[in-house]
Amino acid sequence: MSLDSSRTAFARAQQSIGGGAGSGMRAAMRPHPLFVERASGAHVWDLDGDRYIDYVMGWGPLVLGHGNAHVLNAVSDAMKSMQLVGTGHLGEILAAEAVLEAVPHAERLLWSNTGTEAIQVALRLARAATGRQRVVKFIRCYHGWHDSVLASLSDTDSGQEAVPASKGQSPAALQDLITAGFNDVEQIAEILSAARDRDIAAVVLDPIMSNAGLEAARPEFLATIRRLCDEHGVVLIFDEVITGFRLARGGAAEYCGVQPDLSVFGKAMAGGFTQSAVAGRADLIDEVTRGVVHAGTFNSNPIAMAAVKATMEALAEGFVYERLEAAGLAFERTVGPALAAAPRPATLNRVGSLLQIIPSAGYGATNGSDPQWNRFVGSLLSEGVMITPSGKAFVSVAHTEEDFEVTAEAVGSALASD
Template sequence: MNRAQGASELLRKRAERVLAGGVSSDARRLPNGTLFVDHARGAYLYDVDGNRYIDYVLGQGPALLGHAAGPVVEAVAAQAGRGISYSAQHRDEVELAEALARVVPSAEKVRFNSVGSEAVHGALRLARGHTGRGKVVKFEGHYHGWLDPVLYSVHPPVDAAGPARRPQLVPGTGGQQLSSAADVLLAPWNDIEALTELMERHGDDVAAVIMEPVLCNTGVIMPVEGYLRAVRDLCRRTGALLVFDEVITGFRLALGGAQEYLGVTPDLAVFGKAIAGGMQLSAFTGRAEIMDRISSGQVAHAGTFNAHPVAVAAARATLEVLERDRDDLYPRVFRLGALLADGLREAARQAGVPLVVTGPGPMIQTYVTESDDVRDYRDFAATDLAASARLHGLLMDRGVNIVPRGLWFLSTAHTEADVHETVAAAADALRALGTGR
């Protein structure tokens, strides 16, 4: 099944002449060709060749209400008519911060940014300013943005990454300022003993322990039972701040994010993506006594586009829908995700493909692997990543768009009919994968 690709191919050639690498973000380099979108609506993308895709990428997760959701579009258009950028305070940002403080357990006070990488940078600077310490613990396989101080050991080559229980820092890119490595400590995730040993060696120097509370940038890996509470207790004992990077999980797993869903409250949390339904807005939040380091001027935080009026309008509209309809929307997305996961498992069984499907529903992950236990980055790296890439291409050819590494996002715009159509397309793709076609 071949997609029409004539217009896309012409655009690809033009893009390669004027865009570095032919794309504006490395995440858009797909293993099976470049996707040039013409428009998106609800659960669907339409490319410049007229192909329709049931979309499970959703702008890398933020379109929780679906593409071009009516309330968000209306709010954006109305605000654009009142002014696009003020470089001044406005009513909507206060009301949005009040909404975040109302629904997010950790959000006593808020600061806004444009993208997740900035908000992570702000949260870690604040943690250092509050504690007077210099080091940050991150976990192998976790992604916290593309800036130098945290771009280590996201998806490192395993043969360069050291022992599994004492992994070694691996820079994420050429040109990275490697002096920042002196301030980063690396631990395996879901291993409280390894983290405890690391904190016993360095605890007096650790300002923050940062993690994705559900590991979404390396599969969709849930914390093992009791792990987050143990990390929470360890941070309290050592005086380090616990920081949740909820750029993906925020508002997607629950209105209050993974911290509500999993019942563990961090000291600071970072949000992005779904906060504004696809507009460029991020935030870091936390306890007032910590956030007030900014208020007092001890820790600097600035940005011309912070609390951008159009993005804030989109966020207010998004949160209004999520808060008003939470008792209907969240159960429906969980139910659809479970239906999709079950359908994919059965399709893989019938095709004879060893496919493992994990995740709570609003996001799921498919792995081509014989293992049924993926708990950390090393387990993820041991799956058949090449087969997952082939499956991505086979799905695209059949009108289903997922994140190439096997990540699927659900939205409130998806329907049971979409799921059934997806499972049928996936069954055909898996048969082709299984036979090597």
């Protein structure tokens, strides 16, 4: 693939869009973002008409692949009857009922638009319900770009000091954040045992650390957190923005067998349309009836609600989760050996349909700072395979064995030419 049209489009985009892309994450794609004209199933076509196997999948949401017919039909029907109403409509009730049916531990939910927003809503509910202020998050875990949780994303961050991850962030907003090591049972036990004295309202946790290396929480780690949150009156929030409706219909809570008090969903819940939610214990959600402000012009808009309901229906049918697991396994079995056989081998971490390429010695960090790694990701794109800049691959039900075989060949070529 020449990537010519995307190179030109990126240069043009930089004139009108800050950084040349809709999100800083996309601007970090190597050698530059791909500019896409059309998407279907597991593939996207660039402005030159060249086809790529897409493992970015909108950064996770497209569990059903691009252009699922059931979701598109529902959206197109909905948009003919209304686009946005600043009041109630049946679609939001039907969508909420469908989500709650899929997530048995959740009794009620609140709608919002993005994962970042929904995390803030969940923290507000937890603070209101407990009358406490502080929140525990784990080092390397990403919970959106809001000032109060964007901290300590690097491997080298340690201890309990929250380190801001962006320039321009208010240090004051991080005063209430306590950071701890992911899977460090002893450390979290010590922190939570003093929850009342330390004014801890909530623990927020991505049970599969999906944004950094892809590491599953150890059962003992999750069980300890659940037990100590119960003992010390702390609200346990699962950030299921990536894992929700992907690892299992009931998300990571079902996958790991641990029930949080609140779950935050985003990405996959609307099959490629914009919507997020906080779902969980009714007494916590009902804080909105006792003074917690929860607002948003586009919350539960009819288009997104039709997409959520249709997505829930599509996910309930056709052995979706068996197919996702099989696709993840097939990727691992086909692409894994190509990574291992390279002169500078890399390995693969997998949890269900989430995959992460881990560079071994010889490559540096996957955070954009290592030219060699960036060259690998860029070469893969030239070979027709798009992964995230940090080496993540999201597999959908639309990916096939043939896609994985082509990917294995592309990985071989990209690593050989290194």
